[in-house]
Amino acid sequence: MPRVSKISKSPPAAVEDILNRLGRNIRTARLRRKLSREELAERVGISRYVLADIEKGKPTTAIAAYLGALWALGLIQDMREVADPDRDEEGKILERARSPKTAPKRKTLDDDF
Amino acid sequence: MPRVSKISKSPPAAVEDILNRLGRNIRTARLRRKLSREELAERVGISRYVLADIEKGKPTTAIAAYLGALWALGLIQDMREVADPDRDEEGKILERARSPKTAPKRKTLDDDF
């Protein structure tokens, strides 16, 4: 993406590690299913070049391309619990320590009723 | 990303669902930690506008921006097992059914780890 963010240009080690893992895992899953890059890319709806980028763990690639690959491989459900509030113990503790506050709401501007 | 892929323009329901979940979860984690968008965005290394996009589940935003948000919230470890080959039972079965083959190697690309 134009005007590339710092996080994309030089991600912290932890982020780079996850990116590389994800790419390797997607590649492994593809090979196990005996799919060529071209075949998988077509199912995802991207070009083979972007799939190559994904397998390399490119930081600037759209998240939908990564998720599309997981989806086409039948692995998207692995994402369901990421950052799940029920599992965010740290967050739960912080919330309990403060006032019992729910998510703030804005008045909806698109009033279609 | 220019020349937006189909997967980004109109993601399958399963992908859109994950995207919306992720955005909501990141927002919840941020609020629990009493961080403003501006504060979290600065820690991530992105602008507050991109963080707003993330919380909306925008498909075309760079994966590194999403991962950076998880990282800054201390939730990046949730990504470690996504598409993990050890947990890919489908893939393991397929692999066993075929010849006992490991990842193909290119001469120029030596994978050392």
Place this chain on the structure above:
DNA sequence: ACGATATGTTAATTTAAGTTAACATAAAAG
């Protein structure tokens, strides 16, 4: 009520993400 903070919205700008095409090289299949 007021002021401070948080978020929504728009516009202008920059620049690289993703596409296609063409060709090169490496493994696999025959």
Place this chain on the structure above:
DNA sequence: CTTTTATGTTAACTTAAATTAACATATCGT
């Protein structure tokens, strides 16, 4: 060995992702 398939590499091109600035509106604290 030859053909086919898979992947690497480059170039030209289109267009929207991300930034900044400015202002609007909503929410919170006092």
